[in-house]
Amino acid sequence: MSVVADDIVRIATVDKARGYWATVFRRLSRDKVAVVCASIILLIALAAILAPYLGLASPYTGSMIRRLRWIGTPGYPLGTDELGRDMVARLIYGGRLSLFLGLAPVVLAFLIGTTLGVMAGYLGGFVNQAIMRVVDVFYAFPSVLLAIAISGALGAGIVNSIVSLTIVFIPPVVRVSESVTTSVRSLDFVDAARASGAGPLTIMRVHVLGNVLGPIFVYSTSLISVCMILASGLSFLGLGTKPPEPEWGLMLNTLRTAIYVNPWVAALPGAMIFIVSICFNLLSDGMRSAMDVRA
C-alpha cells in the first residue's frame, strides 16, 4: 500500500514541477485538429528540406513532348507543367522557397515587432507615442498594396520580398504586443518588482516578456498563412522569385495560361498554399486555447 501511495505522491510532484510550456504542449497534444495540422506542416516541411534525397526528378529539366500531362500519368503521378517538368518535384522543391518566404518575414516581424511593442507598452509616454504613430502610418496602407509598393521600389528578388513582407507585418505585431503589455504593466506584480528596485529593462525581461509572449506568438502564427499568400502574390506579380525557380505562387502564375488545357494540374500550387495556410491557422487556433491555462 505504502509503495502505491509513494508512487502517487511522486507522480503528483512531477506533475507540479512541470513548467508552463510543458503544460501547453500537453494540452496541445490532446487537440486532434492541432495535431493533424502540425503533422501535415511537418510532413511538407520535411519533404521540402529533404527534397534532394528523395530521388525526385529534376524540377528544372522539362521536355517539350511531355507538356501538361494529366494527374495520374504513369511516371508523373501529379502530371507535368507547361514546360514538361515533373509536378511532384516542382511542388516539393517549391515548398522550400514558399515555406521560407512564409516563415522568415513573420519571424523577423515577431522579433522586431515584439521588441518595439513591449517597449512602447511598458515605457508609455513619449516612447509609446513615437512608436505607435509611426506604426499607424504603415497601418494606414492595405497590406497587399504596401508589400507591392515596397517590393516594387526595392526591385524583384527573394531578399527584397522578405524585407517588404517584414515591414508589412511589423505594425500588427507591434499593435498586439503593445496592447498586451499595457494590460500586464498595470498588474500589481510589476509594481512589486519596481518596488524591489528593479530597472525597466529587468522588469520587461523577467516579468513582462513571459506574460506577453504567448498571445503575441499565437497571433504571429496566424500571420504565417497570410504571409505565404502575400509572398505567393508577389511572385505571381513577378516581384518575388523569378522563373525557373520553383515557388508555389510563381508556379500558379505560369500555369495560369494552361488553366483551360489542364485545370487540375494548374490548381495544384494553389491547393498547396491553401493546405499549408489553413494548417497554420488551425494550429494557431489550437495554441490559443492550449495557452489559456487559468486555474
Place this chain on the structure above:
Amino acid sequence: MSEPDVLAPAADVGGPQQPLLEVRAMSKHFPVRGGFLGRAGVVRAVDDVSFSVDKGEVLGIVGESGCGKSTTARLVIGLIQPDAGSIILDGEKLGAALSLRDLRRRVQMVFQDSYASLNPRLTIEASIAFGPIIHGISSSEARERAHDLLRKVGLDPATFADRYPHELSGGQRQRVNIARALALSPRLVLLDEAVSALDKSVEAQVLNLLIDLKQDLGLTYVFISHDLNVVRFISDRVLVMYLGEVVETGPVEALWQDARHPYTRALLAAMPSLDPDNRTKEAPIAGDPPNPINPPSGCRFHTRCAFAESVCSERSPALFATGNDRHTAACHMVDPASGHSKAGQSFARELQNA
C-alpha cells in the same frame, strides 16, 4: 570583501526616539482629462498629508474607498512621484541622503490582490528570489533565502517552492507575498489592504503571522484597511483620511473611546455591531463622498457633517492637538479659537447628546 551584506537589515540611525518614517506635506494631484478640450481638472488624491511612524509601531490608515489611502502608500514607496512634500526615512531625506533604490530596499509593500501581485509565469521561489538577485545576491544564495522565508511564513519549501501562483490558495499566496516583501530585509512594510481579500479565518491566521514576524524581525508596519476591527486589533496608532486629507490621528484606544472628528465618529458608528441589543439603526452619514475633482471649500467634510456652520465652509481646519497625547483632529470644534459655536466644548458629550 568589503561588500556590505545587502540582505542584512539596515542599521538604525537615529535611535528609538527618531521616527522611522516621516512624511511632510505630501501632495499628489492627478490631472483628469475630460471632454474634447483637454484637462477638466485635477483629482486631489493626496493633499498636504503629513504623518510619522515610530520604530516598531503599527500605524493604521483608515478611510472610505477613494480617500487616498493606497495613493499614500504608493507615494511612500516611490511607485508614483509626489507633486510636493518630502519623505524622510530614519532621518535621511529621500532624494538627498537616501536614494530611491535604497528606500525601496528598506520599505516594501504587500498588495491587496494576492493573485495579481505574483507573476503567474514564475515559480514561488523565483518570485521571492527576484528582489535579492537584482540587488546582487547570487542565485543559489537567493534561492536559499527564499526557502528560509517560505519557512518563516509557514509554507514548506519542499512543497511550495516550485509551484506556480495559480496552484495556491488565496491565503497561501498572501503568505508568499509577505515572504517576497521580506526578501530584502526591509525595516518598514506597507500593508495595503493586505488581508482584506481573505476570508475571516485565513485573515486571522495571516494577521497573527504578521504580528509574529513583526516581533521576530523588528519590523514596523503601515497597515491600510477599511476594516476597522482589524485595524483596532493590529494598530498602535490610527490615521483617519477623508478625501485626500488627514482628519484625525491618535493612539488606537484614544480614537475609539474619544474620537474628536465627526467623520471618525461616523466611521466608528458605521461598524456593524455584534451585539443584537445594540444594533446600528441607520447610517450615521448619508451619501457618497463629494467628487474629489472639486472638493468642497473649507472643511471637506462640511457637506456631510451634522455640526457644520458657516466657518466650516470658509476655512479649512488644521490638525489641532486635543490635549490627549499625540491625538490630533482637523475640526473647528476642537480648536477653541476657531469661531465655531461648539468650539472647545467637550465634543464627546456633545455628540452623545445629539
